[in-house]
Amino acid sequence: MASPQHIRIEATGREATAAIQEAIDLASAHGGRVTLLAGEHVAGGLILKSGVELHLAEGALLRPIPDYEAYRETTVCVVAEKSNRGMIIARNAENVRITGPGRIEAGGEHFIIGDDATVGTFVPAEFRPRVVVLERCRNVLLDGFHVAGSPMWTLHLIDCEDVSVRNVSIANDRRLPNTDGVVLDACRRVVIEDCTISTADDGICLKTSAESDGKAIGACENVIVRRSTISSLSCALKLGTESFGDFINVVFEDCKVVQSNRGLGLFSRDGGRMRDIRFSRIEVDCRETPDGFWGSGEALTVTVVDRRPEQRAGAVENLLAEEIGGRMEGAINLVSTSQAGIHDVALYGIALTQEPGPLGTGRCFDLRPTFADIAPSAEAEGRANAWTRGADGRIVGLCDYPGGMPAIYLKGVRGFSARGVTVTRPARLPEDWNATDIVEELT
Numbered sequence: 001m002a003s004p005q006h007i008r009i010e011a012t013g014r015e016a017t018a019a020i021q022e023a024i025d026l027a028s029a030h031g032g033r034v035t036l037l038a039g040e041h042v043a044g045g046l047i048l049k050s051g052v053e054l055h056l057a058e059g060a061l062l063r064p065i066p067d068y069e070a071y072r073e074t075t076v077c078v079v080a081e082k083s084n085r086g087m088i089i090a091r092n093a094e095n096v097r098i099t100g101p102g103r104i105e106a107g108g109e110h111f112i113i114g115d116d117a118t119v120g121t122f123v124p125a126e127f128r129p130r131v132v133v134l135e136r137c138r139n140v141l142l143d144g145f146h147v148a149g150s151p152m153w154t155l156h157l158i159d160c161e162d163v164s165v166r167n168v169s170i171a172n173d174r175r176l177p178n179t180d181g182v183v184l185d186a187c188r189r190v191v192i193e194d195c196t197i198s199t200a201d202d203g204i205c206l207k208t209s210a211e212s213d214g215k216a217i218g219a220c221e222n223v224i225v226r227r228s229t230i231s232s233l234s235c236a237l238k239l240g241t242e243s244f245g246d247f248i249n250v251v252f253e254d255c256k257v258v259q260s261n262r263g264l265g266l267f268s269r270d271g272g273r274m275r276d277i278r279f280s281r282i283e284v285d286c287r288e289t290p291d292g293f294w295g296s297g298e299a300l301t302v303t304v305v306d307r308r309p310e311q312r313a314g315a316v317e318n319l320l321a322e323e324i325g326g327r328m329e330g331a332i333n334l335v336s337t338s339q340a341g342i343h344d345v346a347l348y349g350i351a352l353t354q355e356p357g358p359l360g361t362g363r364c365f366d367l368r369p370t371f372a373d374i375a376p377s378a379e380a381e382g383r384a385n386a387w388t389r390g391a392d393g394r395i396v397g398l399c400d401y402p403g404g405m406p407a408i409y410l411k412g413v414r415g416f417s418a419r420g421v422t423v424t425r426p427a428r429l430p431e432d433w434n435a436t437d438i439v440e441e442l443t
Contacts, residue, residue: 005032011039015065020046027052031095036060036102045074048090048098048134056102056145064088066110066151068127076133078158078185078209078217081178081385082126086133086156094138100145100167106131108149108173119292119387121200122175128152134160142168149173153180154199158209159217163190172199174233177386181230185209186218186245195228203230203260204252205238208245208272216245216272223249229256233289236260237282239274240267241307241369243314247272253280260286262295263328266316268340269307269369273314284326288357291395292387294369297330297362299352302345304336304412305367307374315340322348329357331405332423333365336412344415347408353424354407356433363405363432368397402441404434411441 005027009020020043023034028049038059044067048054056062064070064087071085078084087106090096114123128151134140135158146169147154154170157163165182172179181197184190185207197203206220220239230236236257239247257263263284266274279300288297295301300321304313319342331354336342372388373396382388388396401409407423410416423437 004030006035007032008035008037009041010037011041011060013040013042015042015044017044017046024049024052024054036062044070045085046088047074048088048093048096050093051095053097053099055099056104058101060102062102062104064104064106066107068129071129076135076158077211078135080130080153080156081128083128083130083152085129087129087131089133089135090137091135092137096134096137097141097143098132098145099141099143103146103148104131105148106150108151108176108179111151112176116383119290120175121177122173124177130154130156132156134158136160138162140164144168150179152178153183155181156183156185157187158185160187161189163187165192166194168195170197170199174198174200176200180205183207184220184223186216186220187223188219188221190223192225193227197228198231201232201234202238203232203236204228206247206250207240207242208247209242210244210270219246219248220250221248223251225252225255227254229258230260231258232260234294235262235265237263237279238265238267239277241269243268243272243274244270245272246314247274247277249276251278251280252282253278255282257282257284257286260284261289261293262286262298262301264300264321266302266319268304268313268316271311271314273317275317277319279321279324281323284324284328286328286330288329288359288362290359291361291398295330295366296359296364297328297357298333299324299326299328300332302334302342303367304338304340304342305370306338307369307371309371313338313340316342317344319345320348321350325351327353327355329355330362331365331401331407331409333409334411334413335365335367335409337367342413345413347418347421350421350423356426356430364398364400365409366398370397372396401434402439403436404432406434406439407437409439413440
């Protein structure tokens with residue numbers, strides 16, 4: 001039996017796509033490691049193969065070419081924000097690894113084409129590659145490397161099984177939309193642990209996307225996220241919004257959410273159910289954002305909305321949030337406008353401070369994304385799949401709390417229990433705050 005290959009590649013600072021890919025192909029023949037040594041490595045699209053570890057050594061810097069056309073050979077099936085390309089991809093591979101401690105400088109600054117002053121974000125290029133996309137892979141390890149400046153989603157795993165993501169650090173531009181940290185898309189048996197993520201979009205996000213025929217790729221099942229620190233200007237720890245398949249047995253525990261918009265979120269839109277979900281021992285720091293962002297300052301938000309008139313959303317069932325502490329400038333809200341509903345929610349050991357924010361945007365609850373965001377009218381002001389402003393000048397999907405903002409707002413919830421829940425509010429409530437701590441609106 002042939003011995004595993006170990007191929008070391010010297011840094012040249014020049015474009016080296018062919019040399020790195022040749023080494024990956026050679027190592028795959030018998031299994032092995034391709035090490036990028038200290039210094040700068042420049043490359044276009046790379047395809048990982050079964051049995052290969054791509055190792056970024058201490059001091060190694062992989063600098064992908066900042067041109068969408070450099071990735072025309074590294075396409076994937078799932079389109080995200082018009083992108084079907086990744087900088088590093090694998091398809092139908094087994095035993096694949098990317099390890100550190102080196103860095104990937106992904107060049108997101110080259111994919112900015114303007115500045116949207118209305119919501120305080122950059123305007124991204126129409127087509128941007130993801131950094132790492134692993135599609136239908138088995139036995140995956142992502143360990144110990146650092147990614148900076150992703151143009152779009154950073155790590156995207158699609159229909160993968162037996163995955164470990166650990167000690168990974170991601171630092172993206174806080175004003176560049178769609179730069180999600182880790183996206184698990186219909187993956188099973190996954191552990192994410194000891195990671196640090198700072199990004200303008202979702203931090204760790206579970207999705208169940210649809211294939212071209214509209215059917216779900218699969219389910220997200222048996223996922224654990226633990227001991228990670230997330231900073232997000234969208235939602236730090238999230239399920240949805242793409243939710244064509246089910247989410248079953250998902251745990252987030254012992255995490256810290258810092259300088260974020262939303263802390264914890266479930267967003268059911270497309271027919272898949274979310275059941276047996278647990279958030280445990282999480283510290284949150286949730287702050288208001290301009291109204292163009294989805295949500296504003298909520299520690300926990302759950303929304304069930306029929307995004308398309310012809311497709312009912314899936315129910316949220318058996319949700320537990322326990323030992324959640326910290327501060328928020330919005331409220332906890334659990335809202336279903338769909339007949340699917342929210343069922344059996346328990347809040348135990350919650351200790352939050354609710355403080356007024358500087359913008360006042362936390363005083364509304366947010367039902368986006370809605371059909372209006374998918375198919376805005378030609379004359380509507382806004383950005384597709386982000387925000388649409390109606391004829392009244394308000395963002396479509398933002399709704400006033402009845403009687404003002406409470407600490408906890410419930411609508412369309414069946415089976416709610418709370419024990420040891422304390423939300424400390426100002427002694428003198430600001431204008432547009434509800435004097436009742438828990439408001440339930442009957443449907």
